[in-house]
Amino acid sequence: MKNLVIASHNEGKVSEIRHLLAPLGFSVISARELDLPEPEETGSSFVENATLKAEQAAMLSGEFSLADDSGLCVEALDGAPGIYSARWAGEKKDFNAATARITEELRHKGLEIEGARAYFICVLALSSPHEKVKIFEGEVHGYLTFPARGKHGFGYDPIFIPDGYEMTFGEMEPSAKHAISHRFIAFQKFVDYLKKNKLNENI
Ligand code: IMP
Numbered sequence: 683m684k685n686l687v688i689a690s691h692n693e694g695k696v697s698e699i700r701h702l703l704a705p706l707g708f709s710v711i712s713a714r715e716l717d718l719p720e721p722e723e724t725g726s727s728f729v730e731n732a733t734l735k736a737e738q739a740a741m742l743s744g745e746f747s748l749a750d751d752s753g754l755c756v757e758a759l760d761g762a763p764g765i766y767s768a769r770w771a772g773e774k775k776d777f778n779a780a781t782a783r784i785t786e787e788l789r790h791k792g793l794e795i796e797g798a799r800a801y802f803i804c805v806l807a808l809s810s811p812h813e814k815v816k817i818f819e820g821e822v823h824g825y826l827t828f829p830a831r832g833k834h835g836f837g838y839d840p841i842f843i844p845d846g847y848e849m850t851f852g853e854m855e856p857s858a859k860h861a862i863s864h865r866f867i868a869f870q871k872f873v874d875y876l877k878k879n880k881l882n883e884n885i
Contacts, residue, residue: 688712689739689749691720694836702869713739732807733815740809752804754838758793781841798826804864806872820867
């Protein structure tokens with residue numbers, strides 16, 4: 683496997699994935715660069731959505747394809763926004779609005795906003811034109827803080843503090859987030875799979 687299509691139109695994610703894949707020497711190209719359509723995420727779980735994105739990109743490009751479906755799950759909101767994490771920000775990708783919705787829903791339930799337990803989850807799906815999809819998952823647990831802090835990262839990073847830290851993901855240097863994130867954990871499992879199956883000559 684030399685070429686890998688990243689089945690995502692989210693520039694924040696694509697840049698993190700490129701960074702994580704850099705040591706593996708793949709030729710990486712994103713779905714946007716290939717002008718592939720962005721599929722509607724009709725699945726009812728992270729696994730279903732990652733699978734449909736990876737399968738569509740593999741089928742249309744004829745290459746191995748890796749999709750990431752991820753999101754923020756707030757425990758007291760029964761895992762919301764979860765698979766709707768991107769959709770809570772609306773078409774304008776307004777994460778101030780998404781953050782406001784989290785605080786409103788916690789308040790509506792009469793719950794404490796500051797320190798609400800939450801986790802990020804990342805599900806990676808690897809699809810090849812000829813094989814069944816493989817799934818790799820990672821989670822990072824922590825808590826929420828308001829108002830948002832930090833200019834790094836993307837999405838909900840500025841309101842999330844991972845356990846054992848005092849900085850939000852938005853305040854951390856990107857390399858510090860990359861070393862502990864849900865995406866990094868899922869990637870480790872992906873790399874182990876490549877190693878075990880001798881699918882990459884650089885590892
Ligand atoms: P999807 O996987 O494209 O449906 O979108 C995932 C959404 O979850 C992103 O748009 C972000 O809102 C959020 N998300 C996923 N991973 C992260 C992360 O590492 N930091 C911040 N937000 C994230």
